[in-house]
Amino acid sequence: MDITLWIMIIGWVFVLIWVPFIIYTNKDTHPKALFVLFFAEMWERFSYYGMRALLVLYMTKVLFMDLAQNVAETQAYGIYGSYTAMVYLFPVIGGLVADQLLGFKKTIIWGGILMALGHFTLALQGFESLEGNMPFFFAALALIIVGNGFFKPNISSFLGTFYDPNDARKDGAFSIFYMGVNIGAFLSTLTCGYVGQEINWHYGFGLAGIGMTLGLIVFYIFTRKSKDFEGKGLPPEEVRSGEKKFIGMKPEIGVYVLSIIAIPVCAYMLDLDEVMAGALIIISLGIVAYLVYEALTAKDKVVGQRLLVVVVLFFFHAVFWALFEQAGGSLTIFTDKNVDRLIGSTEIPASIFQSLNPLYIMLLAPVFSWLWLKLSKAGKEPSTPMKFVLGLTQLALGFAVIVIGAKFFASGEGLVPVIFLALMYLLHTTGELSLSPIGLSMVTKLSPAKIVGFVMGAWFLSIALANKMAGIIGTLTTNEEVTDDTPVSVTLSFFSNTYFIWGVCVVGGAALLLLLLVPLLRKWMNGIH
Structure with a gap:
């Protein structure tokens, strides 16, 4: 019996029951637009x-x-x-494009088209003549990078326009929206992971492209026909009237031209590891400096201080994701090498375990959404900075679980019981729910209205910086002496030592530092909770 196939089937059945239940129980609390954007984002994340x-x-x-x-x-x-x-760097540009040129709707659709093309290009590498062709591989990734830059920040910002800044439902709405993100992640890691590893890598990539296309169709149909979207997400007035030009042409055409030019540039940068790291640091410092300048020169002191809160949390957000994103890198290799994946006579593919995080989010996001509303009504809801402290603390505890499993419970062959991996993902998930959707909601609350898309893009830049750091931290789990014949008991120590230093000590230290800053940040938020 193929247990992995049954896991995938049960996962799909569960989602087909769970999603209607969530929509039904929240339909009277939130606008219909939440569920349309939820569904579109679900397929994009798939x-x-x-x-x-x-x-x-x-x-x-x-x-x-x-x-x-x-x-x-x-x-x-x-x-x-x-x-x-780069997936998280380009949203800075995508946010500006939506703010200044195309509006949310057109920017999101253009991004979705480019991403779908990228996934289908990866699938085409299944042809023998293209297998192993690195320029083609990099071009496919570049299409996804540029497309994601247009899609990712703007669908979150678009959702924020349906709620007032101090609407008590807002954090809950973003938690539900975030669950849509993770339903897509759950289904895709089960489905694409199984199909890719057990049948054919390129079929798995092709399924990802089909998912993106579905999300795009849903978004296009509902934003055109639903009354809830009338007058929402449109280009600025001067663009609609034809007064504004971009690089000497109609803004829409200018954006498309520059997007196509950016694709080979991105493809080239993918193979320049050190250059990319340096460029990210320079870009990050430049954008943070601009945000600080905007905050310090704001005519309204309150607006400036609120923007400074975003800047401070930017850095703690980056620390969180630098370690959390080991899930797609070193933790996947760790699972492949050093986790006992045998269930009965079936060895579960390593990629399937990435579905644990989105599964937990599907189950726990409604609980967190309810919890924040309940605490808010009781006057006991933690402030946004305090929620970040909770998120970092739980991330550190998750890595502590893996380190304990590796040090004290690994078999003689160097295999860690799978329960430790499941517990780690559970703690990482509760940490993520305490921090990530709250961060998205915070940006829409604390950003000046005229640059909210740009600030959202800058917020995703912290994840860009984090992902580059994640790649560097991942290399610390390797060793030049490791070969195909190296016992897994030896590789286990490389993973556990790296996770102890970076996952437990560095993240735990960041949580403690932020805890000390909480009173000052709450003051700067000036009444926005």
Whole structure:
């Protein structure tokens, strides 16, 4: 019996019951737009996480199969880090495009088209003549990078326009929206992971493309025909009237032209690991400096102080994601090498375990949404900075669980019981729910209205920086002495030592530092909770 196939089937059945239940129980509390955006984002994340579940494994097992194991892993981590970094770097530009030129609707649709093309391009590498063709591989990733830059920040910002800044429902709405993200991630890691590893890598990538196309169709139909979206997400007035030009042409055409030019540039940068790391640091410092300038020169002191809160939390957000994103990199290789994945006579593919995080979010997001509303009514809801402290603390505890499992419960062969992996993902998930959707909601509350798309893009830039850091941290789990014949009991120590230093000590220290800053940040929020 193929247990993995049954896990996938049960997962789909569960979602088909769970999603209607969530919509039904929240339909009278939130606007219908939440559920349309929820569904579109669900399929977009299906595409992204379906590809992410396979990417590092595909590179190490197929693209770099002729290289020594440690070299293949180091190269894969470098490309993965640069790819995921640029995925979250381009939203800065995408946010500006929506704010100044196209509006949310058109920007989201253009991004979805480019992402779908990228996934289908990866699927085309299944043809023998294209297998292993690195320029083609990089071009596919570049399409996803540029497309994601237009899609990712703007669908979150678009949701924020349906709620007032101090609406008590807002954090709950973003928690439900975030559950949509993770339903897509759950289904894709089960489906694309199974199809990619057990049947054919490129079928898995193709399924990711189909998911993106479905999300795009849903968004296009409902935003055109639903009354809830009338007058929402449109380009600025001066663009609609034809007064504003962009690089000497109609803004829409200018954006499309520059997008196409950006694709080969991104493809080239994917293979320049050190250059990419340096560029990210410079860009991050430049954008943070601009936000600080905007905050300090704001005519309204309250507006400036609120923006400073976003800037401070930017750095703690980056620390969180640098370690959390080991899930798509070193933790996947750790699971493949050092976790006992046997259930009965079936060995569960390593990529399938990435579905634990989104599964937990599906189950717990409604609980967190209810919890924040309940605490808010009782006057006991933690402030946004305090929720960040809770998120970082739980992330550190998750890595502590893995370290304990590796140090005290691993078998003689160096295999950690799967329960420790499941517990780690549970703690990482509760940490994520305490921090990530709250961060998205916070940006829409604390940002000046005229630059909310840009600030949302800058917020995703912290994840870009984090993902590049994640790739660098991932390389610390490798060793030049490791070969295909190295016992897994030896590789286990490389993973556990790295996770102790970075996952437990660094993240725990960041949580303690932020705890000390909470009173000051609450003061700067000036009444926004």
